[in-house]
Amino acid sequence: MAEIRLEGLAHSYDGGKTFALNPISMTFEDGKAYALLGPSGCGKTTLLNIISGLLKPSHGKVFIDGKDVTNVITDDRNIAQVFQFPVLYDTMTVRKNLEFPLKNRKLGKEAIAARVEEIAGLLGLEDDLDRKPAKLRSDLQQIVSLGRGLVREDVSAILFDEPLTVIDQNFKWTLRNRLKRLHLATGVTVVYVTHDQTEALTFADEVLVMNKGSLVQDGTAESLFLEPQHEFVGYFIGSPGMNFLDVEAKSSILTHNGMEIGKAAKEGLNGSYRFGVRPEFLIPSAKSGLEFKVDRIEDRGVFKLVHLSKDDFKFIAKTEESYEAQVGGKANFSFDSERAFVYDTNQKAVSTVSPSSEGGN
Amino acid sequence: MDAKKKNNKAWFLVLPVVFVVAFTAIIPLMAVANYSLQDIQGADNRLFVGLDFFKRVATDPNVQDAFARNVTLSMQILLIQIPLGIFLARLMPKSGWKASAALVVVAIPLIIPWNVVGTTWRIFTRNDIGLGGVLVNKFTDYNLSESTFDAWATILVMDTWHWTPLVTLLVYAGLRSIPQAYYQAAAIDGASALAVFRFVELPKLKRVLMIALLLRFMDSFMMYTEPFVVTGGGPGSSTQTLSILLTTIAIGQFDIGVAGAFSLMYFLFIQIFSFLFFTVLTLDERPGATRVTPKEKVKSREKVEKPVNSKLKKVLK
Numbered sequence: 001m002a003e004i005r006l007e008g009l010a011h012s013y014d015g016g017k018t019f020a021l022n023p024i025s026m027t028f029e030d031g032k033a034y035a036l037l038g039p040s041g042c043g044k045t046t047l048l049n050i051i052s053g054l055l056k057p058s059h060g061k062v063f064i065d066g067k068d069v070t071n072v073i074t075d076d077r078n079i080a081q082v083f084q085f086p087v088l089y090d091t092m093t094v095r096k097n098l099e100f101p102l103k104n105r106k107l108g109k110e111a112i113a114a115r116v117e118e119i120a121g122l123l124g125l126e127d128d129l130d131r132k133p134a135k136l137r138s139d140l141q142q143i144v145s146l147g148r149g150l151v152r153e154d155v156s157a158i159l160f161d162e163p164l165t166v167i168d169q170n171f172k173w174t175l176r177n178r179l180k181r182l183h184l185a186t187g188v189t190v191v192y193v194t195h196d197q198t199e200a201l202t203f204a205d206e207v208l209v210m211n212k213g214s215l216v217q218d219g220t221a222e223s224l225f226l227e228p229q230h231e232f233v234g235y236f237i238g239s240p241g242m243n244f245l246d247v248e249a250k251s252s253i254l255t256h257n258g259m260e261i262g263k264a265a266k267e268g269l270n271g272s273y274r275f276g277v278r279p280e281f282l283i284p285s286a287k288s289g290l291e292f293k294v295d296r297i298e299d300r301g302v303f304k305l306v307h308l309s310k311d312d313f314k315f316i317a318k319t320e321e322s323y324e325a326q327v328g329g330k331a332n333f334s335f336d337s338e339r340a341f342v343y344d345t346n347q348k349a350v351s352t353v354s355p356s357s358e359g360g361n
Numbered sequence: 362m363d364a365k366k367k368n369n370k371a372w373f374l375v376l377p378v379v380f381v382v383a384f385t386a387i388i389p390l391m392a393v394a395n396y397s398l399q400d401i402q403g404a405d406n407r408l409f410v411g412l413d414f415f416k417r418v419a420t421d422p423n424v425q426d427a428f429a430r431n432v433t434l435s436m437q438i439l440l441i442q443i444p445l446g447i448f449l450a451r452l453m454p455k456s457g458w459k460a461s462a463a464l465v466v467v468a469i470p471l472i473i474p475w476n477v478v479g480t481t482w483r484i485f486t487r488n489d490i491g492l493g494g495v496l497v498n499k500f501t502d503y504n505l506s507e508s509t510f511d512a513w514a515t516i517l518v519m520d521t522w523h524w525t526p527l528v529t530l531l532v533y534a535g536l537r538s539i540p541q542a543y544y545q546a547a548a549i550d551g552a553s554a555l556a557v558f559r560f561v562e563l564p565k566l567k568r569v570l571m572i573a574l575l576l577r578f579m580d581s582f583m584m585y586t587e588p589f590v591v592t593g594g595g596p597g598s599s600t601q602t603l604s605i606l607l608t609t610i611a612i613g614q615f616d617i618g619v620a621g622a623f624s625l626m627y628f629l630f631i632q633i634f635s636f637l638f639f640t641v642l643t644l645d646e647r648p649g650a651t652r653v654t655p656k657e658k659v660k661s662r663e664k665v666e667k668p669v670n671s672k673l674k675k676v677l678k
Contacts, residue, residue, distance in 0.1 A: 054545045075551040083542040091564045100560075104551040148550060 002065045002156035002189060004028040004051060009060035011046055016058070020046045022214040023060065028157070033183050033190040035204035037197060039236070043213040044193045048159050051191065052079045064156050080149020080158045084165040086141035088133040094144050095120075095129040098151050105152070119151045122185065124178075139171035143178065150186070157189040164199065176203060197237050209233050225278075226339065231347035234276050240305070243282065243315040247275045247342070254342060254353060257311065261290070262335070264342050266351035274343040275353060279305070281339035282317035284325075289334030289355060294325045308333065390628075397621035414622035424623065426598065427606045434516070434602065435581040441521055442577055443570065446528025451558075453533055464533075467526045479590025482519045486591070505592060509599040512592045516600055519587055524580065528573045535569035536562065571642050575635055582631055603627060 011021040021043040028034055036044040049055040053074035061070045089097055102112045120126050123143050133144050164172045183190045194200050200207050201221035208218040216230040228234035234242030247254040249269040254261045261275055292308035306317040325331045337354035344350050400408045418424055454460045486494045486505055497503040505512040547557045585604035594601035611620035
């Protein structure tokens with residue numbers, strides 16, 4: 001068990017021309033579960049491979065429990081890693097697979113047997129020990145490859161690199177729960193890489209959202225949803241993603257093509273900004289707010305998605321199931337002043353926005 | 362009961378292949394079978410002799426010697442070329458222009474025609490003007506037309522030079538298809554380089570190696586052109602392969618009945634051996650037998666049939 005600290009960590013595959021990973025400094029606290037969330041190619045696997053030592057970072061340092069391990073090889077880092085697909089030694093039985101890392105470390109026979117029994121018990125693999133892994137279901141295979149990492153004493157951390165990718169749809173959920181339970185049972189620090197927000201939000205204590213090689217926001221599922229500090233978080237997390245609109249600010253009054261949208265809480269904003277509000281926080285209102293044309297209503301059973309348009313832009317609102325409106329007709333929507341944001345040209349949130357006191361028109 | 366009538370019309374699509382194979386394989390083979398069962402003296406003068414020719418071939422000491430020689434040669438070739446091929450494949454660069462360059466260099470021997478290889482080596486090993494012959498003679502007496510050992514060793518080295526690249530290319534392709542994650546996992550598990558080879562690479566290369574073994578066995582067991590050009594089967598009959606002996610019987614002695622019987626036995630031996638070999642090596646995959654791709658099977662059959670056909674044509678000439 002360990003705390004992992006990154007200091008100014010960055011990586012370039014081509015000697016500094018482009019960076020797969022921009023400088024990151026952060027700490028993974030002991031025993032917590034973290035998710036690295038981001039689209040393909042955002043640098044999350046690179047970051048993971050640097051932590052496990054498969055990749056040597058071109059810049060910065062990695063500390064495990066305060067010890068600089070930047071130049072320590074994988075073998076000596078005591079990190080378990082689970083890959084996108086089950087990585088197993090197919091000629092060996094499950095038992096031999098689990099014994100393998102211990103044999104390589106020249107442990108005594110009895111110690112190995114005891115440890116393997118213990119881990120098999122923890123993972124629920126007792127009955128499968130003498131079978132070939134190829135005969136197991138894919139989620140169990142993934143558990144075996146996890147077991148190979150856990151079998152070593154004092155594992156510092158478990159790294160999961162999109163472990164559910166090739167798992168049969170029916171077992172994804174079971175496997176995720178199993179992994180979660182294992183994390184709670186062992187108390188090992190876990191870093192879980194995924195591009196699936198549901199996986200990330202349900203698995204981790206803290207989610208790190210990454211985009212284009214940079215860490216854009218980290219926090220709990222709740223804070224990522226309620227307070228997206230970066231446009232990408234608003235867009236990537238939540239379904240559907242955030243509504244955005246280009247606005248001009250003049251003394252913090254936001255307008256779009258001359259139409260007033262709202263007022264930023266922060267004083268003195270001038271210039272080009274983007275206004276963003278999640279569909280959940282676009283609220284139907286009788287008279288106030290903006291008047292939209294209702295294009296389409298999707299009834300999703302427990303809620304409705306109302307597709308709205310106005311002049312040159314479109315918004316989507318997520319309303320209660322009881323919401324009724326005429327398709328093709330007009331409807332007024334306002335927004336929650338705590339939950340609407342204005343983003344600067346660097347896509348960073350600068351302020352919340354409150355709706356204008358009267359209707360836009 | 363009558364859930365759905367199965368539409369088996371796709372079988373008709375196989376007909377063109379059956380037609381072609383009939384002309385290229387089945388009919389010539391039957392012609393040889395015809396020769397092997399009758400003693401044909403002239404157009405109207407033939408005598409049915411049953412299995413006499415087969416018995417004669419089986420008991421002929423020359424054939425037995427050639428058979429033993431050929432088995433030894435094939436085994437030696439496999440023992441040298443398979444490990445060497447793996448070794449070379451592991452040394453080759455994995456990506457970039459170096460990988461392309463290495464592939465081209467390695468593939469060069471493969472695209473040289475058999476008799477050109479033979480002629481090249483015939484000159485290369487000459488004692489008076491051959492680069493190799495003169496060089497080796499500086500250290501030790503080397504004369505392939507006098508020394509049995511020299512002739513045998515030359516054939517082995519030549520075949521190794523000519524065909525190890527095939528093994529190398531197959532293994533190289535196999536190695537490239539192993540996902541990087543296996544190596545990463547092995548690194549995390551603290552596996553030694555030897556363990557990585559033994560537990561990661563070798564199991565993943567199993568199928569590729571099986572193909573390499575089969576191809577190399579069949580080709581080496583049917584070797585004809587190169588020893589014919591380089592040593593002519595000599596000195597004595599020390600490098601006389603089954604193919605060379607067969608040609609001697611068929612064309613030299615014009616003993617067509619015996620040659621026909623010989624051809625059939627030769628063909629059947631390779632066929633049966635390859636089949637057993639393949640079956641034994643894929644035994645553990647039987648329950649999910651679909652993994653044996655028909656393509657590979659057809660390939661190995663073709664490999665067996667084609668050269669035999671060319672021999673049959675020689676016989677029929």
